[in-house]
Every structure is written in structure tokens, then in C-alpha cells.
């Protein structure tokens with residue numbers, strides 16, 4: 001039997017309940033990679049919310065899951081100036097480069113330092129701004145000082161929270177990437193449609209984020225790993241390792257393969273471990289990022305014109321050509 005239409009008051013309460021439920025399920029699926037319900041459960045609740053929003057458009061909110069599908073045609077991308085520069089990294093290509101880095105850091109720090117090691121994701125660097133917990137701006141790195149405003153496109157990336165778990169104002173940085181399997185599927189579709197194929201997942205992610213039709217971006221199954229806090233706001237982490245955990249606690253997707261290393265020998269073992277594991281990962285990496293873990297030491301060591309003295313990117317040799 002058809003259900004009696006909801007009053008505005010009933011619809012308001014029901015929409016709020018459905019948004020919270022659907023955003024929780026979406027967090028579990030796209031951020032925590034631990035889904036708790038089958039797709040059909042999500043789809044049924046999504047349709048219930050979508051029907052309410054169709055009946056009562058004024059009930060649509062910016063953090064509603066229905067806003068993830070895009071549908072806006074952008075005229076272009078405005079420029080954005082990064083108040084905190086998006087720095088680049090000095091590169092290392094050999095074991096000797098990594099041990100020389102450690103020697104320099106120990107000498108400058110004047111004491112033993114610990115290192116936070118992370119996978120270097122082969123995607124597109126992005127900066128995300130939140131005000132009182134709400135996603136307000138997303139931008140590309142650009143030249144590190146001026147990037148492009150791609151907020152509307154990033155709103156369709158399901159692992160980017162539209163609202164944080166705490167109503168705080170922060171700016172965070174990370175990588176937007178296309179999983180390997182999504183890259184293979186996309187190129188298969190493009191080949192069958194007689195379109196040019198992308199050379200690698202990084203180009204596919206970059207090309208996707210440059211789309212002016214946001215509904216196209218929504219279909220590209222992009223994901224993210226966040227790894228830097230540019231403007232801490234009320235966040236309290238005093239080390240890189242703790243900052244990654246704090247990013248996860250407030251709702252961001254972070255990479256689980258990080259390792260806190262007490263010596264450069266442990267760092268080198270981690271590098272060798274992930275050089276071996278690289279081909280098994282569901283996303284592309286082009287190396288390992290090594291940072292002094294304590295923020296006090298990062299502040300002491302500071303930056304050269306180009307890059308931080310307290311970090312280095314160990315670059316893997318290119319993998320075999322894309323299949």
C-alpha cells in the first residue's frame with residue numbers, strides 16, 4: 001500500500017536521519033574501507049532521501065549524499081593562492097642518498113631523530129579547506145603558491161568528507177588518485193568508444209579533475225590519501241605519525257602503510273619492503289616519503305628555497321609500461 005506523503009516536519013526529521021545514516025555508510029565504504037551494509041541497503045535509503053528532496057527541494061543540504069553525483073557544468077577554474085605554500089620534496093635515488101640525508105639531518109638536529117615513512121602516492125596533490133567542519137574549498141597544487149579551485153569536482157570524490165567529525169576549521173593536503181583497477185576499466189571503456197586512452201593512473205586522475213562537467217568526475221572513482229596538515233586549527237598532534245592518526249579521527253582517508261622508524265636502517269628496510277610490495281598495491285606509488293617525525297625538529301630544520309630540509313622522497317625506478 002502506498003505510504004501517506006510526509007508532512008514537511010516529518011520530511012525534515014526523516015531527511016536528517018537518512019543523511020546521517022547514508023554519510024556514515026559512505027564513510028565506512030569509501031574512507032575506512034570497512035563497509036557494514038550491502039549496496040542494496042544503501043541504495044534503498046538513498047532513494048528514500050532522494051524522493052524526499054525531490055518533494056521538498058529546500059531540504060537539500062550541502063553535505064547530502066545526493067550532492068555527490070555532480071551535474072554542474074563549470075565555466076572554468078578560478079585561481080587560488082595557497083596561504084601556506086605547497087612545498088615540493090628533494091629526491092633521492094639510491095641508498096647512499098638516503099644515508100647522506102640522515103647524516104645531514106642528525107648533524108643539523110644535533111641529536112638522534114625518528115622518521116615517519118609513508119608511501120609516495122602517484123596522483124595529484126590537492127589542498128582541502130574546512131570551516132566549522134564543512135568542506136568549503138578544494139584546490140590543485142599548481143606551482144605551490146597558486147593553484148586552481150576544483151571544489152565542485154572534489155565534492156564528487158566520495159572519500160573526501162563534506163563534513164568532518166568535529167566542527168573545526170583546518171586546511172589539509174594529500175593526494176587524489178585513481179585506483180589501478182579503475183584505470184584499467186576506464187581505458188577499456190575509452191578504447192571501446194574510440195577515444196584516446198590515458199597513459200597512466202596519474203594522468204587519468206589529473207584529466208578527470210580537469211573535467212568541467214562534474215557528473216563526469218563522479219563516475220571516475222577517484223580516491224584520496226591525506227597526509228599533511230597545513231593549518232592545524234585546534235588539532236594537537238606534535239609529530240607526523242600522530243598527525244596522520246588525527247587526520248583519520250576527524251574523517252579523512254589516510255594510508256595505513258605508514259611506519260615510525262627509529263633509525264635510517266629501519267627506513268631503508270621499509271623502502272626495500274615496499275619496493276617489493278609495490279606491484280601488489282591497488283594504487284600506484286612512485287616512491288617513499290621520509291620525514292623527521294617530531295614537528296619541533298621540522299621547525300628547527302626549516303626549508304630551502306625549494307623544499308624542506310627535514311624530508312626526502314626516495315624515488316623508485318619506473319615500473320614496466322602500463323598494460
Ligand SMILES: NC(=O)c1cc2c(N)ncc(C(N)=O)c2s1
Nearest residue numbers: 087088089118119120121227289
Ligand atoms: N610533494 C610533497 O610534498 C609530497 C608528495 C607526496 C605524495 N605524492 N604522496 C605521499 C606524500 C606523503 N605521505 O607525505 C607526499 S608529500
